[in-house]
Amino acid sequence: MEKIRMGVVGLGHRGRNMFKLAAEAFPDYVIPAAACDLITANWTDTKFQQTKSMAEQFPETVFYTDFHTMLKEANLDAILIETGADIHAQFCADSLMAGVNVLSDIPVVATIEEADMLWKVHKECKNVMFSTGANSxxxxxxxxxxxxxxxxxxxxxxxxxxxxxxxxxxxxxxxxxxxxxxxxxxxxxxxxxxxxxxxxxxxxxxxxxxxxxxxxxxxxxxxxxxxxxxxxxxxxxxxxxxxxxxxxxxxxxxxxxxxxxxxxxxxxxxxxxxxxxxxxxxxxxxxxxxxxxxxxxxxxxxxxxxxxxxxxxCIHNPAAAGHGGADYVLLDDFIKALLTGGEPPISLKEGLRxxxxxxxxxxxxxxxxxxxxxxxxxxxx
Ligand SMILES: NC(=O)c1ccc[n+]([C@@H]2O[C@H](COP(=O)([O-])OP(=O)(O)OC[C@H]3O[C@@H](n4cnc5c(N)ncnc54)[C@H](O)[C@@H]3O)[C@@H](O)[C@H]2O)c1
Structure with a gap:
């Protein structure tokens, strides 16, 4: 993989900032291909202390309100899962099953049953990467x-x-x-x-x-x-x-x-x-x-x-942003692992632990x- 077609689901303050950071700090490696939220205004309106709407900032990006349509149509290589903290697991599982590499925000799952389900899906999708977005x-x-x-x-x-x-x-x-x-x-x-x-x-x-x-x-x-x-x-x-x-x-x-x-x-x-x-x-x-x-x-x-x-x-890196550069390193590690076919920087097992x-x-x-x-x-x- 030379360039990563990146998507995001969930455009609250976290999802939009991570998507923006991925696109702007890694322009040589990331194509901001698609974004999804149930609320269209999160794409079209200026929100969350940003000075322009996401639609204005990313005119080439295709916006979806339906996650599964995005998975089917957007031909993604990787996705940022940035929905609410209690609804990550099914988005992660569906992405893995669609062959899309995942960087999921934390906490990874909301129930013991979700942990079992995601672990099983992950084992069945051996060639797709799951990495935990544990920026701490x-x-x-x-x-x-x-x-x-x-x-x-x-x-x-x-x-x-x-x-x-x-x-x-x-x-x-x-x-x-x-x-x-x-x-x-x-x-x-x-x-x-x-x-x-x-x-x-x-x-x-x-x-x-x-x-x-x-x-x-x-x-x-x-x-x-x-x-x-x-x-x-x-x-x-x-x-x-x-x-x-x-x-x-x-x-x-x-x-x-x-x-x-x-x-x-x-x-x-x-x-x-x-x-x-x-x-x-x-x-x-x-x-x-x-x-x-x-x-x-x-x-x-x-x-x-x-x-x-x-x-x-990151001390001398002007591109390093997000929690003092911790988010930048999280994305950098994930992108490098995808481009080189390396191991996930923070595995699903680490995320569940x-x-x-x-x-x-x-x-x-x-x-x-x-x-x-x-x-x-x-x-x-
Ligand atoms: N790692 C960190 O430092 C850090 C910091 C803040 C938040 N977070 C995590 O990031 C995630 C997002 O946080 P937030 O504050 O942006 O939350 P939020 O609730 O503001 O945003 C979540 C977005 O997901 C959207 N959404 C929900 N269901 C959807 C669906 N079925 N399809 C499409 N979109 C859907 C919602 O409409 C909402 O816009 C949470 O899991 C939170 O725990 C992590």
């Missing part, structure tokens, strides 16, 4: 912890914790209506905070080889007047503890409604030879990373350096924190 895994802090681990500076990680602290999926978009999302954005009302866990678990699972096996999760319940939840009361905070078979523990905090005016992502890794943390913005201070190691003399005491999303290799624990955590929270065993589609293979 391409961030600077994610790379840093992976590199420290690979160098042996952390030893064996035995306890990790992550926090994704944001009101974004709750109040900014849906209730305050600063920039209202699409009419089909129900997932923002319905999704339990803990289900949006891939940004937090993904960076850890990139170097923890074992699957997460057990989970117990608690929620705080809603902490504002119930009528403020628009008929869909959710926990303001949920925390889950996961454990692998060998006893590695990961704690995850996710917010639904959040009053903390701090940055979003925090990570800590406790290893037998060292420690790493990435701390989000606090007031005037930006993101920082800190680490120490018994295996690296300069870090025998805690070292501190600038953190953030921007992957190091970081998605399914959130689904089980939500079930545990609904059962008052009951300890549940996490099952994966590959367990009996």
């Amino acid at each position: 895994n391409t961030t600077r802090y994610s790379r840093m912890m992976r590199e420290l681990y690979n160098a042996g500076y952390l030893g064996k990680p035995y306890y990790m914790e992550a926090e994704y602290v944001t009101g974004q999926h709750w109040e900014d978009n849906l209730y305050r209506k600063v920039d209202p999302l699409t009419e089909n954005g129900d997932w923002r009302k319905l999704l339990s905070p803990i289900r949006y866990c891939t940004h937090s678990l993904g960076p850890f699972l990139a170097f923890v080889p074992e699957d997460l096996r057990k989970v117990s999760c608690f929620g705080t319940g809603p902490q504002a007047p119930i009528e403020e939840y628009g008929g869909f009361p959710k926990d303001d905070v949920q925390t889950a503890q996961f454990q692998t078979d060998s006893g590695v523990v990961i704690k995850l905090l996710r917010t639904g409604r959040c009053r903390a005016k701090i940055g979003s992502h925090n990570y800590r890794v406790f290893g037998t030879e060292g420690y790493f943390e990435s701390e989000s913005e606090r007031g005037k201070r930006g993101q920082v990373m800190r680490y120490n190691s018994t295996k690296y003399y300069p870090a025998s005491e805690l070292l501190e350096q600038e953190g953030g999303y921007m992957p190091y290799e 970081m998605t399914l624990p959130g689904i089980y955590a939500e079930m545990s929270a609904k059962q008052g924190g009951e300890l549940l065993e996490i099952r994966y589609p590959w367990d009996n293979e």
Whole structure:
């Protein structure tokens, strides 16, 4: 393949920005062939803080309101799945079965049954690539912890914790209506905070080889007047503890409604030879990373350096955009893999390893924190 005929389904703020980035940052390799949304106005009207409509920006691109018609007619090589967070799996499966390579946004699936279905379809479509759009895994802090681990500076990680602290999926978009999302954005009302866990678990699972096996999760319940939840009361905070078979523990905090005016992502890794943390913005201070190691003399005491999303290799690349360049790297890796016939940068298995624990955590929270065993589609293979 020399040039990729790229399509997108879902033109909310995420889908349009990813499609635009793919077309504009990789003009030598990507043809923005087709786009699809149920809402025609998402193509024809100026929306989501863009200054021109998508139709004006991409006059050569064919717009569809029906996904299957696009799959049949647009002769796509690859597709970005950017529908709501609870409806990815069927779009992914149908694309794979149509021979179209997939880059799916996260979380990958919404139910255990969808995970089984997608795993089965993926195995039947061996020559078609599925890659998970886990941009958290391409961030600077994610790379840093992976590199420290690979160098042996952390030893064996035995306890990790992550926090994704944001009101974004709750109040900014849906209730305050600063920039209202699409009419089909129900997932923002319905999704339990803990289900949006891939940004937090993904960076850890990139170097923890074992699957997460057990989970117990608690929620705080809603902490504002119930009528403020628009008929869909959710926990303001949920925390889950996961454990692998060998006893590695990961704690995850996710917010639904959040009053903390701090940055979003925090990570800590406790290893037998060292420690790493990435701390989000606090007031005037930006993101920082800190680490120490018994295996690296300069870090025998805690070292501190600038953190953030921007992957190091993007610092001098003006085309690198989207979450500080993390989205650019995600697309770059996907495009390179397609052009060279390489392995998917973040496989379906990796995507499910970081998605399914959130689904089980939500079930545990609904059962008052009951300890549940996490099952994966590959367990009996
Ligand atoms: N990786 C990240 O950093 C990141 C950031 C934001 C959002 N996301 C993910 O990106 C996805 C999209 O997020 P968003 O905020 O743009 O959501 P959104 O709800 O605003 O947009 C989804 C779009 O999909 C369209 N859609 C739904 N069903 C469709 C169908 N059958 N056919 C065609 N179009 C259909 C909707 O009309 C809507 O325009 C979500 O899965 C979310 O989890 C990821």
